[in-house]
Amino acid sequence: MRARALVVAATCLAAVLVAAVPAFATRGTQAAPLSSLTTPSRPEPAVLAVTVPDAPSVAPAAAIEMRHIWQSLNNCGPAAVVMALSTFGITADQETARLALRGPDVRRGMGPQGVDPWVNELYGLRSMWRNNGTVDLLKRLVANGFAPLVTQWMQDPSVSRIAHWRTIRGYDDGQQTFFVNDPMLGNFVPLSYQWIQDNWQPFSYRYMVVYRPEDEALLKAIVGPEWSESRNREAFYERAKAEALGQHTSAAWLTYGEASYQSGRFEEALAAFDRGFSLGSALGVFTVRSSYPQTLRALGKLNDADRAQANLSSLTAVPSSTVASPPDTFALWMAFRRTLAFDAAQPSE
Secondary structure (H helix, E strand, C coil): HHHHHHHHHHHHHCCCCCHHHHHHHCCCCCCCCCCCCCCCCCCCCCCCCCCCCCCCCCEEEEEEECCCCCCCCCCCCCCHHHHHHHHHHCCCCHHHHHHCCCCCCCCCCCCCCCCCHHHHHHCEEEEEEECCCCHHHHHHHHCCCCCCEEEEEECEEEECCEEEEEEEEEECCCCCCCEECCCCCCEEEEEHHHHHHHCHHHHCCCCCECHHHHHHHHHHHHHHHCCCCCHHHHHHHHHHHHHHHHHHHHHHHHHHHHHHCCCCCCHHHHHHHHHHHHHHHHHHHHHHHHHHHHHHHHHCCCHHHHHHHHHHHHHHHHHHHHCCCCCCCHHHHHHHHHCCCCCCCCCCC
């Protein structure tokens, strides 16, 4: 597995590898060499960036101590969670995590929804996830000791179209580079800011953070207004729409369709999805397998929805029965609220 991973890494990272490796400085000290990064021996994450609880900081460069593991078959999600847990001094087993977070079907991927109850029950931790992540947000999280997980293409989609979880552990503004622990590609892998941005878009810029309950106030301060799910969905919609109109790519329009669906704009979602399909392949974009048929159902096009569900069954190697999702009730609520023209004073959640 390790040899195969290195071959894959050499293929997909050729365009993004950075020649020099940065040193990471704490505020008021000289830069610390990367050789000083070791597996933490205490329960708290050993963070080489200053944490400022009442004013979340963004240093020019930062890195977090983190264990690396190689994933088992189709187990990138649980492996990425296990690596994030290591920042708390927790040594978890990825196969135990697999059964809890993916179930026994090895073809099934991991969604973020099951992580919070699992880490809470076993370790007293919490997990949150949102769409609409940004490069700046990832940097701010790392600078303050959090290790965000992201859903992206494993490699450039011109090489393969496989959705993948990886864990962000560092960044360097000077090199415009993130450093990730990737369960398939390796430890402390450099990926450029632009590469992260481009290969994140098809998966709604989804990110997840595992954290201590006592750090929730700091995390909320970093995430800002988009801690509110309704505000997050609205912001994601505005961004995705602007990107689709400006980029004219299949990925941008499919993401616009996803954002429109999530915000309860079903007519707009249908038009955006259809435009995205016409511009290129949706192969590997697993979210479309649920959101497109559910958009049709929300518009009363039940026969079209059933046909779409069947036609999209080949988008990924995972059988449709294992990824089918119910209607997004939050999206339906947002559509209902918009129809009744609720004002901003109404509850947002």
